[in-house]
Amino acid sequence: xxxxxxxxxxxxxxxxxxxxxxxxxxxxxxxxxxxxxxxxxxxxxxxxxxxxxxxxxxxxxxxxxxxxxxxxxxxxxxxxxxxxxxxxxxxxxxxxxxxxxxxxxxxxxxxxxxxxxxxxxxxxxxxxxxxxxxxxxxxxxxxxxxxxxxxxxxxxxxxxxxxxxxxxxxxxxxxxxxxxxxxxxxxxxxxxxxxxxxxxxxxxxxx
Amino acid sequence: xxxxxxxxxxxxxxxxxxxxxxxxxxxxxxxxxxxxxxxxxxxxxxxxxxxxxxxxxxxxxxxxxxxxxxxxxxxxxxxxxxxxxxxxxxxxxxxxxxxxxxxxxxxxxxxxxxxxxxxxxxxxxxxxxxxxxxxxxxxxxxxxxxxxxxxxxxxxxxxxxxxxxxxxxxxxxxxxxxxxxxxxxxxxxxxxxxxxxxxxxxxxxxxxxxxxxxxxxxxxxxxxxxxxxxxxxxxxxxxxxxxxxxxxx
Numbered sequence: 001x002x003x004x005x006x007x008x009x010x011x012x013x014x015x016x017x018x019x020x021x022x023x024x025x026x027x028x029x030x031x032x033x034x035x036x037x038x039x040x041x042x043x044x045x046x047x048x049x050x051x052x053x054x055x056x057x058x059x060x061x062x063x064x065x066x067x068x069x070x071x072x073x074x075x076x077x078x079x080x081x082x083x084x085x086x087x088x089x090x091x092x093x094x095x096x097x098x099x100x101x102x103x104x105x106x107x108x109x110x111x112x113x114x115x116x117x118x119x120x121x122x123x124x125x126x127x128x129x130x131x132x133x134x135x136x137x138x139x140x141x142x143x144x145x146x147x148x149x150x151x152x153x154x155x156x157x158x159x160x161x162x163x164x165x166x167x168x169x170x171x172x173x174x175x176x177x178x179x180x181x182x183x184x185x186x187x188x189x190x191x192x193x194x195x196x197x198x199x200x201x202x203x204x205x206x207x
Numbered sequence: 208x209x210x211x212x213x214x215x216x217x218x219x220x221x222x223x224x225x226x227x228x229x230x231x232x233x234x235x236x237x238x239x240x241x242x243x244x245x246x247x248x249x250x251x252x253x254x255x256x257x258x259x260x261x262x263x264x265x266x267x268x269x270x271x272x273x274x275x276x277x278x279x280x281x282x283x284x285x286x287x288x289x290x291x292x293x294x295x296x297x298x299x300x301x302x303x304x305x306x307x308x309x310x311x312x313x314x315x316x317x318x319x320x321x322x323x324x325x326x327x328x329x330x331x332x333x334x335x336x337x338x339x340x341x342x343x344x345x346x347x348x349x350x351x352x353x354x355x356x357x358x359x360x361x362x363x364x365x366x367x368x369x370x371x372x373x374x375x376x377x378x379x380x381x382x383x384x385x386x387x388x389x390x391x392x393x394x395x396x397x398x399x400x401x402x403x404x405x406x407x408x409x410x411x412x413x414x415x416x417x418x419x420x421x422x423x424x425x426x427x428x429x430x431x432x433x434x435x436x437x438x439x440x441x442x443x444x445x446x447x448x449x450x451x452x453x454x455x456x
Contacts, residue, residue: 121304121345142302148347149298194299201258201292202365203284203316 017062017117022126029114033107039099048102055109062117072112073105080104120144146191154184210236210369210397211257212272218252218261218421226252228421234397236368241408241429242401244418245443250373250401251295253418257371257399258292259283274368288317291367291396295374297354306333306349306357307342313365325364332363336390352383356390363394370396376404405433405447417442 017025032051039047059066080101088097115123127137157180196204211234218227226249234240244250255261256271259278265271267279273286294300303309310329319325333339336356341349349357355375362370375391376384388407391398402408408415408429415429419442425432430453433439436446 121308121343124304141304145302145304145347191299194294194296195302197255197260198292198294198300199302199312200260201287201290201294202313202361203287205284205316 015061015063015117017058020117022118022122023129025114025118026123026126026130029110032110036103036106036110039103044099048106051106055106055113058113058117062113064113064116069109069112069116073108076108080108142195146188146195149191150184150188153187154180157183208236208275209272210234210238210274211399213256214270216253216256216270218249218256220252226421227256230418230421230423232416232423232426234369234399236397237395238414239398239412240400241412241415242399242418243403243405243408243415243442243444244424248418248442249421250418252421254292254371254373254399254401257369258290259286260292284317288365289367290369290371291362291365293358293362293370293372293375295377297351297358300358300361301346301349301354304345305342306338306344306346306360309346309357310361310364313361317365319365328364328366329360332360333357335363335394336360337386352379352387355379355383355387359390368396370394370398372398372400372402374402374404375400376402376407405444406449409433409447409449409453417444419443 032054035047036051059069083104084097084101087100118126124137124141127140128134161176161180211232213233214231216227216230217225219225230249230253242250242253252261256278257273259265265278265280265283267277267281269277271278274289276282276286276289278286301309303312307326307329310332311325314320314325314328319328329342330339333341336359338353338356338360341353341357346354346357359372359375372391376387379387384404384407388410391400392411398412400407400412412429415425415427415432416423417425417432417438424442425438430450433444433447434450439446
């Protein structure tokens with residue numbers, strides 16, 4: 001259970017970055033992201049270089065391997081590329097596709113670095129301190145909690161399917177996948193109902 | 208006063224399934240009752256009524272009374288304070304990131320005191336279920352047995368007078384089952400336990416109620432009902448081996 005790729009908390013190495021208050025880290029990360037996103041197209045290069053160097057220092061201090069972060073960045077790259085391609089093809093935006101690619105990558109790196117140096121429960125508390133609406137916090141908490149459960153459920157279903165699959169074929173695989181996704185959706189909504197019941201049983205005020 | 212009084216309780220799901228057909232029984236304070244019956248006999252539906260999760264709009268007709276209070280929309284909060292419901296799948300119940308937050312959820316919702324007081328409650332109930340020191344652990348990294356205990360702690364923190372458990376020992380290993388049963392025995396609350404674990408029924412519950420097709424088939428002393436082989440087999444149950452040791456022939 002402990003070695004899955006999505007498991008960021010607790011991070012493997014203890015460092016002073018990890019021990020910093022979560023509110024600071026979240027504040028700095030949000031500021032960096034905001035400034036990066038809002039940076040004007042002209043004269044952005046020095047800022048990006050400065051930010052990249054800053055992130056490198058933090059990465060070195062946190063003891064997280066660069067390879068680990070790059071792997072995850074690679075995983076998210078299709079989304080970045082999608083945005084870049086759309087922009088490169090736009091009649092007006094041809095010049096800043098590189099800026100957009102850099103902006104997105106830097107923001108993603110910042111988010112990953114924050115997530116991997118801060119335990120999830122501390123992040124949630126930081127969000128509370130920063131007065132993020134309670135409904136949003138509850139949603140984030142529940143999502144994080146049940147991602148694991150859903151992932152396990154999907155894995156069990158996949159395995160059960162695989163054990164009864166005797167004719168390997170691409171068409172059949174896609175069919176099976178679509179039915180797994182459908183089933184997972186139904187199961188998730190049923191579980192949501194049970195979770196809600198369990199919350200009500202302990203006094204959650206729904207009305 | 209009865210801890211629980213159910214009279215002529217009926218329930219029909221939206222799809223037309225008649226889950227409960229005129230169920231009536233009473234529970235005295237301090238009793239520990241096993242609720243037995245095959246799958247789909249209406250056990251879980253009955254348990255959901257004890258906490259006001261069913262019916263959708265409780266009318267206050269007096270079919271369910273908890274410590275004298277009829278189940279009605281107006282007194283749901285009061286009823287939930289008295290009845291602690293432990294669900295069958297611990298993952299449905301443990302929804303907070305850490306154990307301490309989850310155990311604190313009930314007391315916070317019910318407004319049972321200041322943060323320091325709630326922290327003390329959390330500590331006490333974790334110690335009660337043998338999870339002292341688990342406060343900061345992530346709920347999704349607990350073992351199945353630990354999850355069960357954490358669920359129970361979350362309910363005990365509200366100090367319920369009536370404890371309702373839905374199959375508390377299913378998918379626990381033998382040691383987990385033994386330890387969980389020993390712990391249940393130490394809890395003073397009135398208990399209703401829906402289970403397929405017949406040994407648990409014999410060891411913990413003096414009285415047993417057998418439910419099938421939404422009706423009460425039998426209600427009496429556990430050792431007598433469970434020794435009735437014909438009755439047991441007719442309702443998807445069996446005579447547990449443990450009875451041989453209690454009454455050597």
